[in-house]
Amino acid sequence: MPIHEKSLIRPENLKVQENIEVEGIDVSGHWSTFIESRVVTDYNEALEEEIAALPGGEFIHRCWQCGSCTNSCTVNALDADFNPRYWIYLIRMGMESELLRDKDIIWQCVSCNKCTYACPRDVVPEGVMKATAHWLELKGHTPKSHSTIFDEIFSEQVIETGKIEDGRTIRRFFKQTGQALRQPWLEEMVKRLLRNLPIGMLTRMGLANFITPRTSGWSGARDAIKEYVAEQEQHHRKVLGLDDLVKAAENEL
Amino acid sequence: MKKSDKQQKYKEVAYYPGCALEGSGHAYNRSTKALGEKLGLKLKEVDNWNCCGAMEVKNIDPKIQTYLSSRVMSTAANKMNMDVVMAPCNGCYHNLKKAEYDLENDEKSREVVDRLSKKAGHDTYQAGQVETIHALDWVKDSIGEEGLKERVKNSLEGIKIANYYGCMYTRPRHIFPEKDAGPGSESTSKPHFMDDLLEAAGADNVEFPLKTACCGGAHTLSDSDTSTKLVTNILRAAEAAGAEVIATECPTCHSGLEMHQIRAEKTLGIKTNVKIIYFTQLLGMALGLKPKKVGLHENVSDSFDFVKKKGLA
Ligand code: SF4
Ligand code: SF4
Ligand code: SF4
Ligand code: SF4
Numbered sequence: 001m002p003i004h005e006k007s008l009i010r011p012e013n014l015k016v017q018e019n020i021e022v023e024g025i026d027v028s029g030h031w032s033t034f035i036e037s038r039v040v041t042d043y044n045e046a047l048e049e050e051i052a053a054l055p056g057g058e059f060i061h062r063c064w065q066c067g068s069c070t071n072s073c074t075v076n077a078l079d080a081d082f083n084p085r086y087w088i089y090l091i092r093m094g095m096e097s098e099l100l101r102d103k104d105i106i107w108q109c110v111s112c113n114k115c116t117y118a119c120p121r122d123v124v125p126e127g128v129m130k131a132t133a134h135w136l137e138l139k140g141h142t143p144k145s146h147s148t149i150f151d152e153i154f155s156e157q158v159i160e161t162g163k164i165e166d167g168r169t170i171r172r173f174f175k176q177t178g179q180a181l182r183q184p185w186l187e188e189m190v191k192r193l194l195r196n197l198p199i200g201m202l203t204r205m206g207l208a209n210f211i212t213p214r215t216s217g218w219s220g221a222r223d224a225i226k227e228y229v230a231e232q233e234q235h236h237r238k239v240l241g242l243d244d245l246v247k248a249a250e251n252e253l
Numbered sequence: 254m255k256k257s258d259k260q261q262k263y264k265e266v267a268y269y270p271g272c273a274l275e276g277s278g279h280a281y282n283r284s285t286k287a288l289g290e291k292l293g294l295k296l297k298e299v300d301n302w303n304c305c306g307a308m309e310v311k312n313i314d315p316k317i318q319t320y321l322s323s324r325v326m327s328t329a330a331n332k333m334n335m336d337v338v339m340a341p342c343n344g345c346y347h348n349l350k351k352a353e354y355d356l357e358n359d360e361k362s363r364e365v366v367d368r369l370s371k372k373a374g375h376d377t378y379q380a381g382q383v384e385t386i387h388a389l390d391w392v393k394d395s396i397g398e399e400g401l402k403e404r405v406k407n408s409l410e411g412i413k414i415a416n417y418y419g420c421m422y423t424r425p426r427h428i429f430p431e432k433d434a435g436p437g438s439e440s441t442s443k444p445h446f447m448d449d450l451l452e453a454a455g456a457d458n459v460e461f462p463l464k465t466a467c468c469g470g471a472h473t474l475s476d477s478d479t480s481t482k483l484v485t486n487i488l489r490a491a492e493a494a495g496a497e498v499i500a501t502e503c504p505t506c507h508s509g510l511e512m513h514q515i516r517a518e519k520t521l522g523i524k525t526n527v528k529i530i531y532f533t534q535l536l537g538m539a540l541g542l543k544p545k546k547v548g549l550h551e552n553v554s555d556s557f558d559f560v561k562k563k564g565l566a
Contacts, residue, residue: 055315074467078482108476110483111308112467113424117441124425130312146475147312154309158321162303166276173474185519189512192553213275215303221324224372225317228365232314 009035043094051091053239054134056127063088069115069125075108082108084115084125087132099132100141107133107145138240146177159225162215263386263395267335268296269325271345271504272304278342278504280548284533285341285388287547291540292396292404299329299338305348307505308471316365322352323366326385327378341388341533343503347421347428349385354428356380387422388533389446389502390439398453406541407565408455414535415461415496415527416447417487419506423465441465447502447532454539459494463487468509477513481520484513488525497559500532507531511553528556538565 013036019028051057063085070076070085082105090099109129116126136142144152153172157164215221237243274282289296302325304310306318326349329335340346355362357380370377386394392401423432423441432439439446444465448458466487469480487510491499501507510529517523530552537547544566549556560566 055311074469074483075479078479108472108479110467110469110476110479111471112420114420114467116425117423122427127315134312147472150475151309151312154307155313155317158304158306158310159317163275164272164304164307166273170474177475185512185516188515188519189553192515192555193551213272215301217301218303220375221303221369221373224369225320227372228317228369229314 013038040095040098042097044096045094047094047096047099048092050240051128051131051135054131054138054236056124056129056134057131058127059121059123060088060091060128060131062121063092063123064121065089066120068118068120069123072114072118074110074112074114079105079108081105084109084129088123088125088128091128091132100136103136103142106136107142107147109133135240138236138242139245146173149173149176159222159229161213162218162221163213165213259394260397262337263294263339263391265295265297265335266337266339266386266391267329267333267383268298269302269305269329269338269340269345269349270298271302271340271342272307273342273344273504273508277508280551281341281504281507281531281533283546283548283551284531284537287542288392288533288537288540291537291542292392292400294391294395296339297333297335299325300332302328305345307344307348316362318348319352319355319362320366320369322348323356323370323378324373324375325349326352326383327370327376330378330382331376336383338383338385339388339391340385341502342505343387343419343421344505346385346387350428352378353380353385387502389422389450392450392536393446398449401450401453401536401539405454405539407539409451409535409539409563409565410455410457412456412535412563413495413497414451414456414458415491415494415499416444416451416458416464416532417461417491417499417501417506417510418444418447418464419470419501419503420465420467422502447500451500451532451535454536456535459491459496461491461494461496463490466490468506468513470505470509473505473509473512477516478520480509481513481516484510485517485521485523485525488514488517488527489523491527492525496527498528498530498535498556500530500535502532508553514554528559529554530556 015034015036017028048060052060065085067085070083073082073084075082081102087099087106106129109126111126113126116124119125133145137144137148150173153176154164154169157169270282286296303321305325306321310321311318326338329338338349340349356366367377423444426433426441429441432441452458467483468487469483473480499510507529514525534547534549538544538560544557544560549560
């Protein structure tokens, strides 16, 4: 949607008087429309620092607000509210409550890196989107997105076995997100595959796989990665002050 | 590197198929191997390889992805003594290149990879030990257009093709220092290596504006509606450009197009007829390989009748 088609005024900030008379003249309705100015009082001064501490957010401070990221963005073309430049602005200004208005769509970044390609300041906006989505979840502003659930199932399997098997990953994902595996389009896909394939082949291709592929001698790598993950989690909790948040919540109870 | 050096160097490469090629992208694995054999190019599969982390692990932590990719390159370099790794999957290719870039330029990445490699008990990969190439570079630089022309048995003449490269083959630019490097190099804004090869095999490439558009592969299951919309754009743009076939060079792009072609039909009622075929399958058939030999039966998008009609079977 081109910017001129988009209303920059929020409906809830529009004040219209139903019945108003000034010096004997009826000026009800749109005659007296005015826009309430936005007042932001709750700055989170640590916001930029917190996002910069998460993987991908490191270079947010470089942004000079040129808008190339939003202009090139794949998801922005489908949804004008998906606006990386604007979110980077809000984060750097510490305008947390404004950012939270868009909390349910930030995770939809598809990692196409068109923004990274276009950015003249090497901000890596794709990384900032991931860090922001991560931050929203860590702070409890949003539940884990389907994307995060998928990433976790996938990564867990890679770390455990060294390899991934698509059939198993898909089945676990559908189960954990409470979706039926028998989606009509998935069934159609399997049907079309069956046209030319013997069923044994399907098994090989992971659609009905019972064998988990593994990298042999993987346990050393597995343990090393797990240790690193635990270390990083600790670090992120500290920067975001999550342990303090939990403690404060416990004290209140 | 001089062209003739590459020609020699790419005759025998370490082959990193990646997980997708063992599963839903098996047709790409089969056709890549068959094509290599036909062209006299040797593939030595990386011993005991692991997943590179795809698009998912980096969201948990990018440095784990760097480590995973580095382990693959370390095996190729230190255990197999190879200096070129060829990856047909855009995701694998991208991740190995990204790891290469980070290990070259970022002290923290080097430190984490070294620590994890030591703990895991293998040699740490050092930037520069191997060169990572895509299957497109492999055919283009070792055989080239002239070489292909000499070998074509069934010309792809009269087949209208839209060449689709996806995102990870060209973006972000900084991890591909050899691209955009003057004449003969690949372009990140308008890639053409696949176009060049298919044209050499006789194909009629169409002017396709969405060569590097994103299919939403990262969220193909977690945000399927978005992916379906993005794929539908790609399929319709290809048909509008007059294409009968979309040629692919990545298992994730390929299965994304196939899957959402069906999903668009089932959920949006939008039907498209364009066939989705790997470039290795097209080249293989042009060189005289039978459709089954290049795994045409393993594609979801059914193109048997089509290739028969075009005289490829
Ligand atoms: S393209 Fe880069 S510099 Fe420009 S607004 Fe986006 S992040 Fe900021
Ligand atoms: S990576 Fe995300 S933010 Fe960047 S252009 Fe793609 S969808 Fe938009
Ligand atoms: S990108 Fe995909 S195919 Fe390639 S190794 Fe990683 S998971 Fe496997
Ligand atoms: S086009 Fe789709 S599958 Fe291919 S690289 Fe982009 S997101 Fe991934």
